[in-house]
Amino acid sequence: MNLEELRKKLDEKIPRDVISLRDGGGNRKLSYLEGWYVIDRLNQVLGQGNWAYVTEEMRLVHEGEGPKGGFVAHYIARVRLEVPGLGHCIFVDYGYGDGSDKFSPGKAHELAVKEAVTDAVKRCAKNLGMSMGLALYDKTQENVDDGEAEPAPAPRAVAQAAPKPAPIGKAAPVQAAVPSSAVSEAAPEDRDQLNQMISSMAKVAMAKKLTTANELRKQMKDKWGKDAKEDLTDAEAKQLYAELRGMIA
DSSP: OOHHHHHHHHTOOEEGGGEEEEEOGGGOEEEEEOHHHHHHHHHHHHOTTSOEEEEEEEEEEEEEEOBTBSEEEEEEEEEEEEEGGGTSEEEEEEEEEEEEESSOHHHHHHHHHHHHHHHHHHHHHGGGOGGGTGGGGSTTOTTEEOOOOOOOOOOTTTOSOOOOOOOTTSOOOOOOSSOHHHHHHHSOSSHHHHHHHHHHHHHHHHHTTSOOHHHHHHHHHHHHSOSSGGGSOHHHHHHHHHHHHHHHO
């Protein structure tokens, strides 16, 4: 891919399906891209190994007890993003992260540090083009793609006959799309992180038109009798994580 083609890819529109919303001031909803999507986009456009980031500074700004007990921590990180293939572009920016945990101050600090780095990487990446998040800084969002998605092909990892619902009082067997060892190695152990990763990968899969939200909901209903990822057991959630990972690999 030559430089002109690369720049066109970087400035492609962002699919509406991959944009998340969070509460902002004045009862507004703010649009943002999750870290998983931005890193995947960097790999897809630039190529794995053709970009890198370095955490230059990590500063603790507050730690203490949370409003409802437990521990909280707040960090600011400075990150440098380098892209040698674009004339050795270098971008430096700051990110913020906070973390909380009911029992472990170390876990609160870990979550805050990770969030601060991810936020800084995303802020650096937006300088590369519209598809990396810059489009969301425009209030009109004219570089967000609201087009109707074409019919999605059958998902690779879940294109199998769904098991019949088990009789009441009996557990339905779970069909493994990948070896159980791969599931345990790939999936995060923390359930909140696992649910977040499932949401992120589902958005990537939908952006690539590999599946739809309705198909994913039907898959969970057919296989496990559940309507949402939060209702899945840890084993079922890890299975869904592995299937989504295989789908977008």
